[in-house]
Amino acid sequence: xxxxxxxxxxxxxxxxxxxxxxxxxxxxxxxxxxxxxxxxxxxxxxxxxxxxxxxxxxxxxxxxxxxxxxxxxxxxxxxxxxxxxxxxxxxxxxxxxxxxxxx
Numbered sequence: 001x002x003x004x005x006x007x008x009x010x011x012x013x014x015x016x017x018x019x020x021x022x023x024x025x026x027x028x029x030x031x032x033x034x035x036x037x038x039x040x041x042x043x044x045x046x047x048x049x050x051x052x053x054x055x056x057x058x059x060x061x062x063x064x065x066x067x068x069x070x071x072x073x074x075x076x077x078x079x080x081x082x083x084x085x086x087x088x089x090x091x092x093x094x095x096x097x098x099x100x101x102x103x
Contacts, residue, residue: 002096005063009086010014016043019051019085029071030055035062051074051086056096 003079011019036056042052
């Protein structure tokens with residue numbers, strides 16, 4: 001059974017573009033991580049200011065291995081060097097019970 005990890009990051013709307021640019025230029029290689037299944041970066045199109053980073057993993061162990069990898073550290077170097085774009089964040093965790101995709 002897959003798991004989904006969602007990083008819910010509060011980002012002031014005037015910094016949405018900077019937030020997206022940082023993800024576009026990230027040095028990480030999540031796509032190559034063992035057990036990685038998918039990644040989505042979601043920006044609200046209403047009055048909310050919470051952006052979502054949604055990743056799907058084969059297992060909790062695979063996700064934990066990614067968190068402890070050098071590629072994860074490299075992908076988050078902008079945060080350490082330039083400071084955060086968001087004002088707060090929260091990690092949500094879910095088990096996938098059912099999933100349907102279009103053909």
